[in-house]
Amino acid sequence: MDSEHDRPQSHTGHGDLSRWEQDGGPEASTSTSSTLQVRSRAGSTDLEDSHHPNGPIPVWLRESSKSFHWKWVPYPVRHFARAVGRWVEGPDPPQMQKITPFFPTVQEAPVKLIARYLPRPIHKAALLAFFLFCWLLTFSLVLRRSSSAGNIQGYGRPQPIWCGANYWSSGNSCGLNGNRCRPFDNANLAFRCPANCKAVHVLTPHAVGTQEINYKPFVIGGPAEDEKAQTIADYIYRSDSFVCQAAIHAGVISNQKGGCGVVKLAGSHTNFTSTFRNGIESIPFDASFPKSFSFVSGLSSDCVKDLRWPLLAVTVIFTTILSLCTASTAVFFPTVFTLLFFHVGLVSDPPRTDNDYASLSSLIIGRFLPAAFVAAVFYRYTIKSQQRDLHAYVERTVLWLGGAWVGSLNNYTFSFIPIQRLTPSDLAAQPGARLALVMVVVLLLSIALGQIYYLRLEGRLPKYLAIYAIFISFLIVCVIVPSLNLRIHHYFLALLLLPGTRLQTRPSLLYQGILVGLFINGTARWGFDSILQTTAALRGDGPLNSLLPNITAVASTASNITFSWTLPPFAKGFDGISVLVNDVERHRWYHGEGEPEHTFHRTDTEKEYFRFAYMRGSSTADFTKAGVWEGTGEWRKMEKGPSR
Numbered sequence: 001m002d003s004e005h006d007r008p009q010s011h012t013g014h015g016d017l018s019r020w021e022q023d024g025g026p027e028a029s030t031s032t033s034s035t036l037q038v039r040s041r042a043g044s045t046d047l048e049d050s051h052h053p054n055g056p057i058p059v060w061l062r063e064s065s066k067s068f069h070w071k072w073v074p075y076p077v078r079h080f081a082r083a084v085g086r087w088v089e090g091p092d093p094p095q096m097q098k099i100t101p102f103f104p105t106v107q108e109a110p111v112k113l114i115a116r117y118l119p120r121p122i123h124k125a126a127l128l129a130f131f132l133f134c135w136l137l138t139f140s141l142v143l144r145r146s147s148s149a150g151n152i153q154g155y156g157r158p159q160p161i162w163c164g165a166n167y168w169s170s171g172n173s174c175g176l177n178g179n180r181c182r183p184f185d186n187a188n189l190a191f192r193c194p195a196n197c198k199a200v201h202v203l204t205p206h207a208v209g210t211q212e213i214n215y216k217p218f219v220i221g222g223p224a225e226d227e228k229a230q231t232i233a234d235y236i237y238r239s240d241s242f243v244c245q246a247a248i249h250a251g252v253i254s255n256q257k258g259g260c261g262v263v264k265l266a267g268s269h270t271n272f273t274s275t276f277r278n279g280i281e282s283i284p285f286d287a288s289f290p291k292s293f294s295f296v297s298g299l300s301s302d303c304v305k306d307l308r309w310p311l312l313a314v315t316v317i318f319t320t321i322l323s324l325c326t327a328s329t330a331v332f333f334p335t336v337f338t339l340l341f342f343h344v345g346l347v348s349d350p351p352r353t354d355n356d357y358a359s360l361s362s363l364i365i366g367r368f369l370p371a372a373f374v375a376a377v378f379y380r381y382t383i384k385s386q387q388r389d390l391h392a393y394v395e396r397t398v399l400w401l402g403g404a405w406v407g408s409l410n411n412y413t414f415s416f417i418p419i420q421r422l423t424p425s426d427l428a429a430q431p432g433a434r435l436a437l438v439m440v441v442v443l444l445l446s447i448a449l450g451q452i453y454y455l456r457l458e459g460r461l462p463k464y465l466a467i468y469a470i471f472i473s474f475l476i477v478c479v480i481v482p483s484l485n486l487r488i489h490h491y492f493l494a495l496l497l498l499p500g501t502r503l504q505t506r507p508s509l510l511y512q513g514i515l516v517g518l519f520i521n522g523t524a525r526w527g528f529d530s531i532l533q534t535t536a537a538l539r540g541d542g543p544l545n546s547l548l549p550n551i552t553a554v555a556s557t558a559s560n561i562t563f564s565w566t567l568p569p570f571a572k573g574f575d576g577i578s579v580l581v582n583d584v585e586r587h588r589w590y591h592g593e594g595e596p597e598h599t600f601h602r603t604d605t606e607k608e609y610f611r612f613a614y615m616r617g618s619s620t621a622d623f624t625k626a627g628v629w630e631g632t633g634e635w636r637k638m639e640k641g642p643s644r
Contacts, residue, residue, distance in 0.1 A: 087456070094459035097505050101392035108391055110325040128331065135318040135339065142314060143346060146307035147357050150260065153300040155190040158260045161243060162352050163197035166218075167265070168240035168291060170206055170541065170644060171613075172578050172585040172620055177290075181239070184291040185267030193244035195258040195306035198279055199411065200242065203420055204542030205429075207583065207643040208283055209609045210626045215420065215430050217245045219282040221272030221292070232297040236269050237282075239291035240583075249280045252295045260303030262296040270606060287582045287607055308347050315343045316405065323397040329379075329387040336401065337375050337520065340408050341368055345524035349411045364524060371491075371523040375516075378498050385502050386512060399509035407517020410490070411525075422488045423538055450507060451500045464500065471496055484532040490522025492531050543642040546621035549577060549612045551638075554597065558605060558633035564597035568614050576615035580623060581608055588615070605631035611643060 073081075101107045118124050151157055167181060168174055174181035198217060205212040208220060220238035223230050237246045243263055244253070253259030255278070269292040274284035319336050326332045345351070345364035353360045390396060406413045417440070418432040427433045455461045478486045494515040501512035547569060554562040568574035568591065576590040579598065587598050602608065609626040622642035629635055 088461050088465070090456040090459040090461060092459075095457040097454055097458060097503050099390060099392050099395065099504055099506060099509075101395065104391065107394040111327045111391075111393060114325055115327075128335075131318070131322070132335070135314070138314050138318075139311065139343075142307055142311050143357075145304060146311065146347075148304050150192075150301060150303040152190045152260060152262060152303065155188065155262050155296075155299075158190040158192040158262075158301075158303060160192045160194075163194065163200040163242065163244045164218075165191075165243050166240050167243070167293065168238075170240065170583075171623065172580065172618075174585070176585050176588060178584050181291065183265065185265045187265045188296070189263050190260070191243060191247075191263060192260045192303065193247060193253055193258045195256055195308055196411070197242070197244040197258070198248055198255040199415055200245065201420070203426075204540055205644060207611065207623070207626065208285055209287065209583070210628065211283065212643065213283060215418075217280050218242050219245045219249050219280055220285050221269075222246075222249055222275045222277065222282040224273055232295050233264075234294065236266055236272065236292050236294050238269075238272050238285060238289050239265075239293055241282075241293075243293075245280055246293075247295060249275075249277050249282055250295050251278060254305075255279065256309075258306035260299075260301055262299060263293050264296055266292045266294050268292070287609060289582060290584060311343070311347045312409075315339055319401060319405075320397055323401045324393050327391075327393075329384055329390075332387075333379055333383055334372075334375075336404065337372070337516070338368075340404060340517070340520050341371060341524050344408050344521050348409055349521060349525045351525055351527075367523055367527050370528060371520070374495070374523075375519075378495070382498050382502050383512065383516075386504050386508060388504070390504060395506065396509060399506055400513035403510045403513025404517040404520070405513075407494075407514040408520050410518060410521050421538075423485065425538075425542075447507075447511065448500070451503065451511075454503045454505055454508075455500070458503065460502075467499055478532060481532060483534065485535060485538055487529075487531055487533050487538065489526065489529055489531060490518045491528065492522075494519035494522070541644060543644055544622050545642065547572065547574070547614060548622060548624050548642060549614055551612050551624065551627070553627075553635045553637075556629065556633055556635045558631070559603070560599055560601045561629050561633075561635060562597060562599040563610070563612075564595075565612065567591065567596055573616050574614040574621070575617070578613045578615050578620045578623075580611040580613075583609065583611075590615075600629075607631050611638070 114124065114127070118127060168178070169181070178184070200217065201215050202213060202218050203215065205214045206218065207213075219241045221236050221241065223235045232250050232252060235250045237250075244258075247253045247259075247261050247263075248255050252261040268288060268290050270288040272283075272285040272289070272292075274282050276282075319339055322335055323332060326335075342364060345367065346357075346360065350360055351363060353363060387396070387400075418430055418436050419440075420426055420430060420433075422437075427437060452461060455464050475486065478484075498512065498515050498519075501508045501515065549568075550566045552564050554564050556562070563579075565577055568576060570591070576588060577596070578585055579587040579589075581587075581600065586600070589596065589598060600608075600610075608629045610629060611623040611626050613620040613623040615621070623644065625638040625641055625643050627636060627638035
């Protein structure tokens with residue numbers, strides 16, 4: 001409080017201020033009174049909002065001493081920046097978020113019941129061990145039954161194959177005249193397919209005649225137009241079709257449960273028709289192909305179908321019971337994480353292996369150990385804080401555990417989103433991908449705004465803004481690294497977003513569960529794949545964007561056609577030409593083997609498709625798009641651009 005002696009000095013100081021305004025020049029102030037100082041929240045002098053009866057206080061007195069470091073910034077900008085800073089700091093005191101359970105008596109009943117009859121920790125540990133033993137026993141028995149192939153009478157034990165297995169490789173991989181992919185007929189294979197094979201799509205353009213197939217199942221052929229007069233044995237498919245998808249298309253197996261069958265090689269076939277059956281539209285091809293297959297009908301077998309849905313029910317039931325009856329987050333999270341990880345890796349979305357459960361189990365265990373370490377880190381800094389003193393066990397089960405299952409099963413739950421990979425080429429090529437990406441980004445931004453609101457209420461927003469500034473800087477560095485491309489995987493997206501779900505709110509429970517599920521699916525299915533990949537790794541078997549041969553049809557009739565080409569550019573390592581006829585390599589020419597031309601002959605009037613590519617040894621660069629030699633002898637030139 002000011003003394004009586006101080007008050008006149010304060011009045012004198014005010015008068016000096018008035019004289020300063022009247023005279024237009026500053027005078028030294030001798031006032032030391034605290035009445036001229038208003039202490040801001042940060043502890044600095046701030047008189048911006050003060051109003052003096054003798055007039056406004058000068059700018060140089062209205063700002064703290066720290067502001068003089070930024071005197072080159074206009075005052076309105078500094079004022080706005082300080083206002084934003086105060087808003088970011090949040091209310092004082094912070095408003096910590098806490099979930100108040102609906103019907104707490106009901107939600108806490110299972111935990112209290114266990115605490116009443118098993119009060120000692122050793123008793124609870126024994127119950128948990130027995131509970132996990134029951135899950136492991138049930139899960140193992142059902143998994144063993146699901147993995148048994150059974151027997152097909154007359155053909156023996158079916159061989160497990162993956163959803164994308166076929167008899168023919170693209171380009172010239174099968175060699176000249178397809179000799180590497182023999183035999184062409186008179187051979188059978190008893191096979192067993194897993195469930196959900198319809199979801200497997202080709203992710204790079206595959207040429208079928210003049211068509212380019214991408215982002216869809218790969219089945220060429222099927223029943224003829226007069227389908228009613230045919231049996232399954234009459235359905236003919238081109239040999240590069242995916243066998244399991246062709247079996248679904250033919251009705252030999254179901255997509256939901258997989259199944260067994262026998263495929264029979266049928267040799268050369270002409271005119272593969274397009275039909276829509278069992279959710280798959282096959283691809284037409286109106287020319288001949290040297291190798292095809294059909295399915296044997298009327299089989300008698302004890303084939304065991306894929307039991308992933310009963311196994312899903314088993315794990316869902318056990319994780320639900322655990323969530324409802326466990327108060328300790330240190331027990332709940334590690335147990336649920338482990339059960340979900342092995343369920344995804346062994347059942348719902350297993351990585352591609354040699355269909356041997358011993359090797360699959362070894363692979364999943366190898367991926368589990370580093371994933372568990374990472375999970376321990378975000379448990380320590382995110383999950384533990386969120387679920388501290390959380391007693392809403394039913395809500396945790398519905399929101400967090402339900403979200404974790406949604407994320408873990410994203411090969412089912414998010415399969416409707418037309419985005420396969422977050423790369424510029426995929427987004428440009430896949431129909432609807434850009435619109436879907438915009439919608440996903442808008443959804444994520446709306447979620448982020450909600451999380452920002454609650455982080456501000458708790459006074460955590462400045463720290464989290466700094467954390468995500470570091471994340472964004474890291475991503476920018478990754479983007480500008482030369483010769484490498486940034487690829488956002490499931491697990492990496494989860495790691496980026498999980499810190500923002502630390503709050504104990506119902507939306508945060510759901511978001512955190514989904515992100516943990518995405519992390520589990522990504523690491524169990526693909527492992528810790530690099531976020532920086534070379535262009536070749538991202539391209540896979542897609543177009544190389546290489547040089548294309550300059551082809552000229554010198555002469556064509558109904559029975560023969562002659563092509564000529566410019567010499568391969570030896571300076572770039574090319575030394576030959578590969579020619580595909582109806583997607584089968586029929587001719588190779590190398591430097592020094594005579595004139596750069598070749599004549600093809602035929603004895604019928606079927607159309608033929610020609611594609612050409614430069615070669616390095618036996619490997620090819622991109623092929624041209626297909627030109628068509630019509631049955632009348634007319635030659636239709638190929639369109640511009642590559643094909644594979």
